[in-house]
Amino acid sequence: MSTADTHSLNPNGNGQGKYNEKLSQLKQYVSQSKYIEPLEQIKVCQSFGLPYLKNVFRDEYRKRFYDFLFENVTTCANVTKHTLIPQKYLCECKAYYENKKLLKVVGLGNCPVTNSKNVQFLSTNPRMWNDAFLLPNSSQLKMF
Structure with missing residues (x-):
């Protein structure tokens, strides 16, 4: 050889x-x-x-998305603001984790980044999926 x-x-x-x-x-x-x-x-x-090796990048960015939403209940636009991962790509990540039953829409409200109304607030943390503080007018959402 x-x-x-x-x-x-x-x-x-x-x-x-x-x-x-x-x-x-x-x-x-x-x-x-x-x-x-x-x-x-x-x-x-x-x-x-x-x-x-596209999968190396894909896996890393999916992980960042998941981890951010495990610690923060927020919108895709806010995840983009903090991770710099394009929002369009995060929509693909959202669908991926929803299909695996690892992400839920936990509420609707005003986006802290775009100020758009009726925007989905997301979480990958099962402890957050049913918490009452996630209502749209919660002061806790304003921390993001």
């Missing part, structure tokens, strides 16, 4: 350890970075010597 074979980044062949190391480095980089636009994601993967 040649040296070139042992350093291959093919995840299904030789050099799997090297591939996994680079994948781990990419995941760490993405987790510590602000939102990265899709065209930049390709370049980031290339800089690690990896093919475009």
Whole structure:
């Protein structure tokens, strides 16, 4: 076996350890970075010597969305404000977690970011799904 074979980044062949190391480095980089636009994601993967791994970015941004809504009952626009993940993408994340029964709309109210009326307030924290303080005029919502 040649040296070139042992350093291959093919995840299904030789050099799997090297591939996994680079994948781990990419995941760490993405987790510590602000939102990265899709065209930049390709370049980031290339800089690690990896093919475009869309799922690494998708999984990280879904996790950020989930974690933010576990700690905060709020709107998608407010999640965007704090995480910089585009609101359109968060709608996909919302559908993903709703389908898995891990997210609920817990109330309607005025969005703290856009001031739009009858906006959905979301939570991934089951302890928050039935709390009375989530009514639209609650002063607790104004903290966000």
